[in-house]
Amino acid sequence: MIEAIDLTKRYEDGLLAVDHLNLKVEKGVIYCLLGANGAGKTTAINLFLNFIEPTAGTAKINDIDVTKNPLEAKKFVSYVSENVMLYGNFTARQNLDFFTKLGGRGDMSKDDYYDVMRRVGLQEKAFEQRLKNFSKGMRQKLGIAIAITKNAPAILLDEPTSGLDPKAGSEFMDLLRSLKEESKAVLMSTHDIFRAKDIADEVGIMKEGNLVMSKTRDELETWNLEQIYLEYMQT
Amino acid sequence: MFTVARRAIVDGISDSKYIFLTALILALFAANGFVFSVSYQDQLDDYRKTVAENYRLMQPACSNLQDLAVFEQSLKKPPSPAAFVADGGRLFLPNVVLLNAFRRWEIIKQHAVNERSPIQQPLDWNFIIGSLVTLLAVLLSYSSVSGEKQSGTLRQVLSNSLPRFRFIIAKYLGLMFCMLLTLGLGITTSLVTINLLGGPPLSSDMLRIIGWAAVFAVLIISFFLLTGLAVSSLTGNSSVALVILLVFWIFAVVIVPGAGKLAAEQIIRVPSDAEVRAEVEAQSAAIAKATPPEATGWTNDPSSPNARRIKQYRDSLRAVGQRIEDEYLHTQISQSMLAQQISSVSPSGLLSDSLQYLCGTGVYGLRKFTDLAEEYRQQLNRFVVERDALDKDSPHLVFGFRTSIYAGAFSSDAVAAASVPRYDGLWTQGGFHGKSYIPLWQLFYLLLLNLNMGLLGVIAFARADIR
Numbered sequence: 072m073i074e075a076i077d078l079t080k081r082y083e084d085g086l087l088a089v090d091h092l093n094l095k096v097e098k099g100v101i102y103c104l105l106g107a108n109g110a111g112k113t114t115a116i117n118l119f120l121n122f123i124e125p126t127a128g129t130a131k132i133n134d135i136d137v138t139k140n141p142l143e144a145k146k147f148v149s150y151v152s153e154n155v156m157l158y159g160n161f162t163a164r165q166n167l168d169f170f171t172k173l174g175g176r177g178d179m180s181k182d183d184y185y186d187v188m189r190r191v192g193l194q195e196k197a198f199e200q201r202l203k204n205f206s207k208g209m210r211q212k213l214g215i216a217i218a219i220t221k222n223a224p225a226i227l228l229d230e231p232t233s234g235l236d237p238k239a240g241s242e243f244m245d246l247l248r249s250l251k252e253e254s255k256a257v258l259m260s261t262h263d264i265f266r267a268k269d270i271a272d273e274v275g276i277m278k279e280g281n282l283v284m285s286k287t288r289d290e291l292e293t294w295n296l297e298q299i300y301l302e303y304m305q306t
Numbered sequence: 307m308f309t310v311a312r313r314a315i316v317d318g319i320s321d322s323k324y325i326f327l328t329a330l331i332l333a334l335f336a337a338n339g340f341v342f343s344v345s346y347q348d349q350l351d352d353y354r355k356t357v358a359e360n361y362r363l364m365q366p367a368c369s370n371l372q373d374l375a376v377f378e379q380s381l382k383k384p385p386s387p388a389a390f391v392a393d394g395g396r397l398f399l400p401n402v403v404l405l406n407a408f409r410r411w412e413i414i415k416q417h418a419v420n421e422r423s424p425i426q427q428p429l430d431w432n433f434i435i436g437s438l439v440t441l442l443a444v445l446l447s448y449s450s451v452s453g454e455k456q457s458g459t460l461r462q463v464l465s466n467s468l469p470r471f472r473f474i475i476a477k478y479l480g481l482m483f484c485m486l487l488t489l490g491l492g493i494t495t496s497l498v499t500i501n502l503l504g505g506p507p508l509s510s511d512m513l514r515i516i517g518w519a520a521v522f523a524v525l526i527i528s529f530f531l532l533t534g535l536a537v538s539s540l541t542g543n544s545s546v547a548l549v550i551l552l553v554f555w556i557f558a559v560v561i562v563p564g565a566g567k568l569a570a571e572q573i574i575r576v577p578s579d580a581e582v583r584a585e586v587e588a589q590s591a592a593i594a595k596a597t598p599p600e601a602t603g604w605t606n607d608p609s610s611p612n613a614r615r616i617k618q619y620r621d622s623l624r625a626v627g628q629r630i631e632d633e634y635l636h637t638q639i640s641q642s643m644l645a646q647q648i649s650s651v652s653p654s655g656l657l658s659d660s661l662q663y664l665c666g667t668g669v670y671g672l673r674k675f676t677d678l679a680e681e682y683r684q685q686l687n688r689f690v691v692e693r694d695a696l697d698k699d700s701p702h703l704v705f706g707f708r709t710s711i712y713a714g715a716f717s718s719d720a721v722a723a724a725s726v727p728r729y730d731g732l733w734t735q736g737g738f739h740g741k742s743y744i745p746l747w748q749l750f751y752l753l754l755l756n757l758n759m760g761l762l763g764v765i766a767f768a769r770a771d772i773r
Contacts, residue, residue, distance in 0.1 A: 120465050122772050142467045150465035156458030172309040173466040
């Protein structure tokens with residue numbers, strides 16, 4: 072569903088941000104991409120969203136080459152950023168309506184939006200409030216709500232839990248599990264080793280643009296992820 | 307695309323800058339209607355008074371063709387009923403021609419001071435649209451792309467299956483809707499005010515002018531919006547985009563139109579009054595030198611052979627004086643037109659030029675006024691010559707000076723005042739211009755500017771880095 076084949080990105084200044092990345096995230100799988108700042112995680116996500124073009128290799132969503140057919144590929148992917156940035160002068164429901172329509176769905180009613188917002192744990196009183204005073208946790212929940220209403224089979228999350236308090240972070244993880252149960256393919260970049268270990272079906276570690284390690288949940292049962300991560304970071 | 311356009315509309319009309327500037331623009335459009343209605347009525351009264359006075363003074367002169375020929379008429383330029391669209395610097399331009407059947411003697415400024423109007427400077431659509439409405443377009447568009455990029459919403463939007471060109475077109479359409487709302491309300495406010503205060507009726511000519519003025523306004527607004535979108539896409543930073551656009555706006559609205567006049571003064575030099583007088587004197591002296599002394603003299607006997615030679619000499623002097631002054635006038639008009647053409651490099655200058663062309667005001671109105679005055683003088687001259695030809699007792703030595711005539715040189719028959727050609731009838735033939743004027747090259751140039759800036763905006767946004 073989400074696939075990188077020798078995906079490489081070298082910027083104009085010569086920086087090799089992603090170097091021959093190979094990974095595949097199937098339906099119903101949560102893949103966590105770990106790595107320090109500048110490891111190339113966000114660049115990889117940018118490549119999957121066609122925000123930048125690869126120097127070499129292929130990024131695929133639903134078997135569609137993102138570079139060759141970006142608009143078709145984007146029909147099958149939802150994106151939740153580190154700081155879900157929505158329109159502050161719109162209410163939560165208006166934002167949800169705007170992005171749902173952009174996602175190609177014009178058939179949802181007000182009640183449908185309310186149901187989705189309830190599902191992601193937003194308080195009822197926030198539904199018709201403008202976003203200006205929303206906390207980061209509330210914005211992230213709304214970001215997930217947008218991903219849910221788009222109903223895309225692939226979801227890309229770029230450090231979605233950074234800066235969330237423990238309760239909000241935990242609620243966010245529950246939402247991800249529910250998406251997994253709906254057979255979504257989830258690729259999440261994160262710094263948070265513990266949450267990755269908790270939720271991921273597969274974990275990859277990126278360093279200086281390279282995917283230096285990739286392990287399944289079963290393999291991680293016998294490994295100390297924290298130890299491995301620190302070792303890779305130090306070498 | 308409709309979703310993004312609708313979003314841009316909501317964003318635009320809820321923007322405090324939009325609300326404030328729209329309120330100011332509407333107030334100015336209302337003031338435009340008020341000032342125009344009051345001053346137009348005064349100008350019209352003044353014009354009618356001048357025409358009536360001119361006609362009244364002409365009556366006694368009609369008792370003798372010689373008196374009629376040298377009767378100095380004061381022709382006043384009628385006020386333009388479309389001056390509320392483009393005043394064209396009315397107060398700075400001459401509006402009275404003094405002439406008789408032999409020559410145009412002077413062109414002077416004789417404006418009625420409007421005691422009731424609190425504002426004497428032109429507050430026309432040209433000023434409101436060219437400065438404030440374009441400023442609003444800049445302020446609405448500068449952050450339309452860069453703001454979304456900086457806030458991060460652009461990534462969220464473009465993570466969907468929305469082509470970039472559609473996004474930028476939708477933004478443009480949304481912002482255009484906001485601008486058209488302001489423009490539409492403004493124009494309506496102005497027209498309603500004029501109507502309520504008894505301004506000129508909306509004739510088909512007037513509607514045509516208003517329609518074309520609206521087309522030009524839309525194009526100028528569109529250009530500034532597209533510029534805003536292009537700069538916003540290119541910089542990706544709202545503050546930088548705002549600074550660039552404000553500098554551009556100052557250049558387009560203030561500096562280039564002003565520089566046009568300075569440049570035109572360097573390219574086409576208009577001689578001073580003293581230089582013109584000296585030239586007339588020099589040329590007259592040359593004619594006198596080349597003329598036999600007996601022809602430059604005088605005789606009280608129209609039947610003398612010298613009388614005909616004297617007439618030829620005097621006609622030559624008058625012709626050379628008229629030619630030099632015509633050249634002087636045409637140089638002045640050419641300089642003003644060149645200034646407007648140079649200013650038209652800037653979109654605001656182009657708007658000003660187009661609207662003045664459309665309304666027949668400014669230098670275009672002056673040119674038409676002086677052309678018609680000359681046409682009228684020639685009519686009057688033909689009238690005098692033809693009437694003289696009918697008089698068998700006349701020596702047919704038709705010539706005269708500014709206020710006197712060579713006594714006995716031609717017929718002294720009386721003429722019916724009603725048969726004398728009238729200038730006011732000549733002016734009103736065929737509406738504002740005598741024929742339909744649409745500033746076509748200006749229209750083409752504005753369309754081209756829009757197309758170029760639109761393409762730049764689309765390309766800039768297509769290549770914009772949204773990381």
